Amino acid sequence: MPAPLNFRRAYAGKRVLITGGLGFIGSNLARRLVALGAEVSVVDSLVPEYGGNRRNLDGVAGRIQVHVADVRDWPKLPKLVAGQDYLFNLAGQTSHMDSMTDPQTDLDINCRAQLAILEACRLHNPQIRIVFASTRQIYGRPDYLPVDEEHPLRPVDVNGINKIAGESFHLLYSRVHGIRATALRLTNTIGPRMRIKDARQTFVGVWIRRLLEGEPIEVWGGEQLRDFTYVDDAVEAFLLAAANPKAEGRVFNLGGPPPVTLEALAQLIVTANGGGVYVVREFPRDRRKIDIGDYYADDRLIGRVLGWKPRTDLRTALARTLAYYRRELRHYL
Amino acid sequence: MPAPLNFRRAYAGKRVLITGGLGFIGSNLARRLVALGAEVSVVDSLVPEYGGNRRNLDGVAGRIQVHVADVRDWPKLPKLVAGQDYLFNLAGQTSHMDSMTDPQTDLDINCRAQLAILEACRLHNPQIRIVFASTRQIYGRPDYLPVDEEHPLRPVDVNGINKIAGESFHLLYSRVHGIRATALRLTNTIGPRMRIKDARQTFVGVWIRRLLEGEPIEVWGGEQLRDFTYVDDAVEAFLLAAANPKAEGRVFNLGGPPPVTLEALAQLIVTANGGGVYVVREFPRDRRKIDIGDYYADDRLIGRVLGWKPRTDLRTALARTLAYYRRELRHYL
Secondary structure (H helix, E strand, O other): OOOOOOHHHHHOOOEEEEEOOOOHHHHHHHHHHHHOOOEEEEEEOOOOOOOOOHHHHOOOHHHEEEEEOOOOOHHHHHHHHOOOOEEEEOOOOOOHHHHHHOHHHHHHHHHHHHHHHHHHHHHHOOOOEEEEEEEHHHHOOOOOOOEOOOOOOOOOOHHHHHHHHHHHHHHHHHHHHOOOEEEEEEOEEEOOOOOOOOOOOOHHHHHHHHHHOOOOEEEEOOOOEEOEEEHHHHHHHHHHHHHOHHHOOOEEEOOOOOOEEHHHHHHHHHHHOOOOOEEEEOOOHHHHOOOOOOOOEOOHHHHHHHOOOOOOOHHHHHHHHHHHHHHHHHHHO | OOOOOOHHHHHOOOEEEEEOOOOHHHHHHHHHHHHOOOEEEEEEOOOOOOOOOHHHHOOOHHHEEEEEOOOOOHHHHHHHHOOOOEEEEOOOOOOHHHHHHOHHHHHHHHHHHHHHHHHHHHHHOOOOEEEEEEEHHHHOOOOOOOEOOOOOOOOOOHHHHHHHHHHHHHHHHHHHHOOOEEEEEEOEEEOOOOOOOOOOOOHHHHHHHHHHOOOOEEEEOOOOEEOEEEHHHHHHHHHHHHHOHHHOOOEEEOOOOOOEEHHHHHHHHHHHOOOOOEEEEOOOHHHHOOOOOOOOEOOHHHHHHHOOOOOOOHHHHHHHHHHHHHHHHHHHO
């Protein structure tokens, strides 16, 4: 196990850009980096269907430079990346269903804009260190469990295809152009500041909302196994990956505590809430074609190489998340 | 081995659209389809750096509808695909080097436009049958030889990443939306009507040109093993794939006669030409990073499923190609 990194030494006084920085993971990362003494800028499009929410920087907004801009707006990219020490590249369209109904938008954000960001780095800041937010969605329906980084990529939706391209561009630019980049393949990430308006970011978001509004949770299927990373653990992985040269040009899965079925998760969340109801429904027909079945990650590689491990158990993760939204609900509807 | 298909029965009177139809393989396919009695339309951008050349339809131009249009011009696509029985989708940017110096253009053609073509089919002609020209480039440096369809995809350049996305979109639309599509992963294809101005389509093109102009051929490295498909054999594969329901939603490698080293190929081509000189040069530095080393395909799957096999040996392929360009050289410079 590698020695723990001194994050303050790595990040204090460093210039850091976060795309998607008003979003769920991006804003949690921004807050942590501010606490570590970094000079943080965020870019976010604030597209209403996506994860960006100004409330996510509540209390630290004065210490973060916020650019409301879309990564699809290429002419803005050179100025944004110039002079930055680190780029945490989290801007993305995350809805699998939206990627099927509006595939070109998914492509423009998750694939085309990623190449534009990398070109901007190549031409205007080749020294930058990048960590890219990839996704377990690119594996498709697993051949085996847990899924390690060697598992074939067989995307089941447009989002998966574009995320593969986005990830591949990062690794290619690292290998061929020397733009040091790492990709983290995230699984379901949960915690404060996630989108709860609907299921576009994660179904857990809309579950939280319904529980707090006294509505029953809808569990589709219920038997599927999933793993969940608490957002603080995900943030830790991004910080570790950016600061460690051993991560350059590599891909790592993030996982979490032992996987649970969706029905077990519903029970846990109802218990954590001190009450609530869930109903199990048949998996909707239109989503079945792009469903991946059971999934959980083998995340031992990032443990071995970077010393990361998930620290937050699922009960704690759910309790903290519920506590946040009990207080903040009205800012997230 | 499946029974041979009656191509005339499959294609006579059928409406066929070929993107990239003034290009190398596209035009050979168009000519064959005209001979089989199909109603052929071609779309080609005639971008000077690509493969399109009006001379490629010499003698049959009156029997083919030619649309000079770019697949990046989305509004034109619905009208082009509507009412067609078959779409042979061969429009592409083929230069690996160009994909590194101008990656966004490669993306717009090989990835973004492919999705637009499929969306046009989904919305305006969901009954169409598509064969997509993919490439061995997506495998990257082989782990083992010959390379079968199960080999991991590890693209070494921007072109490879975008072609994976383009191919994946076809397979996804087949699986999820029922748009019947097949992808053929082509290796080096050679024959009449290939681009010989430069090495943008295949290095064999520029070798032919230099030989016929009395200049020495430059062989880079020389030890690399490669396989070559003669264009008539490639055309046969496209025709078989489109007409056989067993090909729907599937991917097949095309190969050729036994592989040869590049130096052996240079010797063969000099002999076929009845004279000429080749020089072996060190592999250029800037290309080494995106070179794939040895490659040859395992093409037994398409043999088993569709009954395809390469019929033309390499000497014959080279002799026919040289004969064509001896006559036609001035139209291809």
